[in-house]
Amino acid sequence: MSMLGRYVDKLSFNLFLFCLVVVSQAATANQIIKACAGDTPPYSFQNGNSVIGHSIDLIHEVISEVNQASTQAFKLTIDIMPWSRCLKSVKQDLYDVAIDGLPRPQFLVSSLPTLDSKWHFVVPNDGKYQSYDDVKNTNEISIGLANTTDPEYALRSSGAFKKDTKFNVVSVANSSVLAKLIERRRVEIVVMTKETYRFLQHEMPNTELIERTLGSVKLYYLFNEEQKATKALFDQALEKLTAKGVVESIYNKPLN
Numbered sequence: 001m002s003m004l005g006r007y008v009d010k011l012s013f014n015l016f017l018f019c020l021v022v023v024s025q026a027a028t029a030n031q032i033i034k035a036c037a038g039d040t041p042p043y044s045f046q047n048g049n050s051v052i053g054h055s056i057d058l059i060h061e062v063i064s065e066v067n068q069a070s071t072q073a074f075k076l077t078i079d080i081m082p083w084s085r086c087l088k089s090v091k092q093d094l095y096d097v098a099i100d101g102l103p104r105p106q107f108l109v110s111s112l113p114t115l116d117s118k119w120h121f122v123v124p125n126d127g128k129y130q131s132y133d134d135v136k137n138t139n140e141i142s143i144g145l146a147n148t149t150d151p152e153y154a155l156r157s158s159g160a161f162k163k164d165t166k167f168n169v170v171s172v173a174n175s176s177v178l179a180k181l182i183e184r185r186r187v188e189i190v191v192m193t194k195e196t197y198r199f200l201q202h203e204m205p206n207t208e209l210i211e212r213t214l215g216s217v218k219l220y221y222l223f224n225e226e227q228k229a230t231k232a233l234f235d236q237a238l239e240k241l242t243a244k245g246v247v248e249s250i251y252n253k254p255l256n
Contacts, residue, residue, distance in 0.1 A: 031074050033230065035059060036090065037099035038083035038147035039174030042199040043115065044099055051078045054251050055100050058114060059221075061246055065237035074233075082173040083147035093224045097234070100219040102154075108228065110221035111235040112242055115251070119158065119214040122182055122190045122197055122207050129189055132212040136160055142168040144190040146178045155191075160214040179203040 037044035043055040056078060063076045078099075081089070089095040091106060103109045123129045135141070139162070145151040151169045155161060170187050172178050175196050182190045183204040192200075197209045221238075223231045241247050 031072055033063065033074050033076050033097065034095045035076060035078045035097045035099055036081055036086035036095045037078065038086060039080050039176070040100070040147055040196065041175055042195055044078075044080060045174075046080045051080055054253075055115060057250050058241075058247060059099060061241055061250065062234055062237045065240055066233045069236065070233065084149055087149065087222070090222060090224050093226060096224060096227050096230055098222040101222040102217070103220055104222070106225065108223040108225055108231045110223075110231065110238060112238050113218040113220050114238070114247075115219040117193045117217050117219060119191050119217060120194055120197065120212075121160075121210040121214070122192055122204070123188070123210060124182065124185060125206055125208045127185075127188060129210075132160075132210050135189060135210070137162065138165060140166040140168070141189060142170065142187045144170045144172060144178050144181045144187040146172050146175045146192070158214045175200060176203065182207055 037051075037053075037055065039045050040053075040055075042053055044051065044053040059078070060076065063074055066074055079095075083101075086095070086098045087101065087104075087107075090098045098107075100115050101107075121129070121132065121135050123135075129135050129138070141161075143155065145154065148154050148171055151171045152167050155167055155169070156163075161167075168187075170181060172181065175192060178190050178192060179200045180203065181187050183206060191214065194209060201207075221231075221234055223234075238247070
């Protein structure tokens with residue numbers, strides 16, 4: 001083989017190695033961020049094969065902001081599951097982030113809230129509870145909540161009940177089940193946001209929402225304790241989106 005032939009072969013081999021390196025880098029450039037959320041329409045829920053909702057729109061915006069500010073490309077996957085399983089999966093590092101959770105030990109919490117939700121009582125329109133004071137002054141009540149790992153603590157800390165009120169709590173995995181509970185009178189009252197009530201009102205037509213709120217509940221992204229770098233990226237993106245009014249606009253827009 002001539003000198004030129006050997007040179008061409010060597011050049012071709014080096015080019016081949018270069019291509020392998022480029023392909024390898026491209027394959028590892030897209031880091032997968034696995035997120036999970038509870039079934040809580042209109043914030044996060046399954047619609048056929050798609051996961052949609054206001055909170056889902058927000059986390060997609062966060063990832064877009066992260067990708068603009070980072071040299072590494074991130075790809076997001078989201079699964080809807082019972083909230084208790086979502087928290088357990090993040091804690092076990094099977095998922096990177098839980099969407100819309102209360103701050104709790106053993107999790108890293110985003111610097112800003114993702115959702116400022118306001119809880120309301122939903123009651124049968126022919127039941128004994130017709131006002132906020134009717135509920136507050138009761139001695140014993142059967143009540144339903146969804147996606148809450150410690151429902152009695154959440155109720156007592158709301159300040160909406162007497163200290164000695166006895167709760168018969170039914171805790172369910174999603175808001176659709178909650179709607180069925182109150183429509184079928186399996187509980188006397190349920191707790192949900194106004195937005196969730198409006199979204200599911202067709203499933204519980206014989207109910208009404210008490211306008212006075214139990215108070216504001218701020219929810220956050222919850223990360224596995226090993227996800228410090230991911231949390232830092234999310235915090236920066238969320239702070240920018242909040243400052244630009246994107247977070248507020250997402251939750252104010254009608255859901256398609």
